[in-house]
Amino acid sequence: MTKMLASVNGGEEAEIALSGGADIIDLKDPTAGALGAVATDVIRQTVKVVAGRQPVSAVAGDLPMQPDVILAKAQEIAATGVDYVKVGFFPSDDAAACADALAPLAGKTKLIGVLFADLEPDLGLLPVLARRGFHGAMLDTAKKDGRRLLNHIPPEHLPSFVERCRSHGLAVGLAGSLEAPDIPRLLPLAPDFLGFRGALCDQSRRTNRIELEAVRQIRELIPAEQPVGRAASVDYRLLAARGYSPGAADPALGTDKIFVRDFVLPVQIGAYSFEHGHTQKVRFDVVADVLRVTHAPEDMRHVFSYDIIMDGIRTIIARGHVQLSEALAEQVAALVLEDPRVMQVKVRVEKLELGPGGVGVEIERKRASEQAHVLRPHGTASAETLFPGRGQKGSSS
Structure with missing residues (x-):
């Protein structure tokens, strides 16, 4: 912890x-x-x-x-x-x-x-x-x-x-x-x-x-470690705000749509040989349906931060070349769904430099019903270097 x-x-x-x-x-x-x-x-x-x-x-x-x-x-x-x-x-x-x-x-x-x-x-x-x-x-x-x-x-x-x-x-x-x-x-x-x-x-x-x-x-905002052997009184709404989800949320609270739109990054992506060895601009649009934890959000304890989505995308593309837009979209969706508050996510990945218009893929993924009852922290992603060279632009497909 x-x-x-x-x-x-x-x-x-x-x-x-x-x-x-x-x-x-x-x-x-x-x-x-x-x-x-x-x-x-x-x-x-x-x-x-x-x-x-x-x-x-x-x-x-x-x-x-x-x-x-x-x-x-x-x-x-x-x-x-x-x-x-x-x-x-x-x-x-x-x-x-x-x-x-x-x-x-x-x-x-x-x-x-x-x-x-x-x-x-x-x-x-x-x-x-x-x-x-x-x-x-x-x-x-x-x-x-x-x-x-x-x-x-x-x-x-x-x-x-x-x-x-x-x-x-x-x-x-x-x-x-x-x-x-x-x-x-x-x-x-x-x-x-x-x-x-x-x-x-x-x-x-x-x-x-x-x-x-x-x-x-x-x-x-930081989950506290519980003493060994002590049955803690858990405030599940606070746990949800810190990155955990209770097995049964109050249905009256519903969900919010958290979105990141027109998020453009240089990405190493593509299956063709001419797409290897350099980056191209890719636009990301992500919409996540997130469980609410209160009717009156006041501070970071009560929300799901869109920074988590943007950080996750940056982390994924920092890993290196990705062959397919579909694979990149799946990785982004899986990362967002790691947070148990997220019930559903729609991801659009659009290449912007292959012609007069954009090309890409849009997917929609839902949390499996059995996963909605798990109480666990969301996971991590990793990058290889702390201070990458100027020419290292990230990953993607």
Whole structure:
């Protein structure tokens, strides 16, 4: 299950985050940069306030990539009793040396290496972190300028980062000015945790105080792990809003039609030899009949995001060449139907460059009746590279 990490500046905000249901209490000073460190006495005091109710992490600060400096600060923070120490790895020829220096500490404290999506992260560091005993790695943003993780890395390329972390035995986290609409787009990747600060704060400003209601809204978008052996009281409407579906929805609520129209992308598609080795424009039109979860939708907890459809199409075409428009349409329909809220989907795939008009296929697929009674999370798709070359345009048929 994906956990919710809430960044706080001390014990008072930690209590708010705990009350709102955060899984990990993360200490940082938002006024001092992306990974601004709070004072060690504040970390110790917060560890006492949390008192083991949830794990506590703390950032080491925006430090220069100097092995002795990095090690000294990480040791200082580890001595406060936190469960995790987050260390930023900024672009530097000495980044691997810093990881080497931290190896002895990694044997005693869970270390998380933080890479920055807006600073051309070196994914070659992932096997280095794994060899040096790091517990995990995460993507964040270094510049808090209003741009989010998904502004820097397209969603169809994030699966590559998650899969590479997993292949090296690293826990994986995603953060970077994330907002509520980002959650349904990132949950299918199944990261170990999603990190939040600004979305939890008054007016969504990361330097403001976090607010209980904002924490709760983010919490309700991330399915909580149920204690073993405990029969939970399940709010199926909230589960549906988070990507799950109850066996029997209230028929009075009916369905909504969520659509993506005139969505044109460059696609590697076609059975003819002249269609191989380059892309052509393809237009997608998708209409999904989605179970409603409330008569009065107010926020992301109550809707099926059309971003999921667009992200899914991008992910599919990022896989490589597809021979047939029919095959591409089937893949898109299957991906949309992975979400149990979707009862029916119509997909139109239209090539735009084979003549004076468009050619293609339109299909309509319904959820099998036996599948409508399954309660499960929707699945994932993957891409091969995080930062593909300019000439790599995607996949399709």
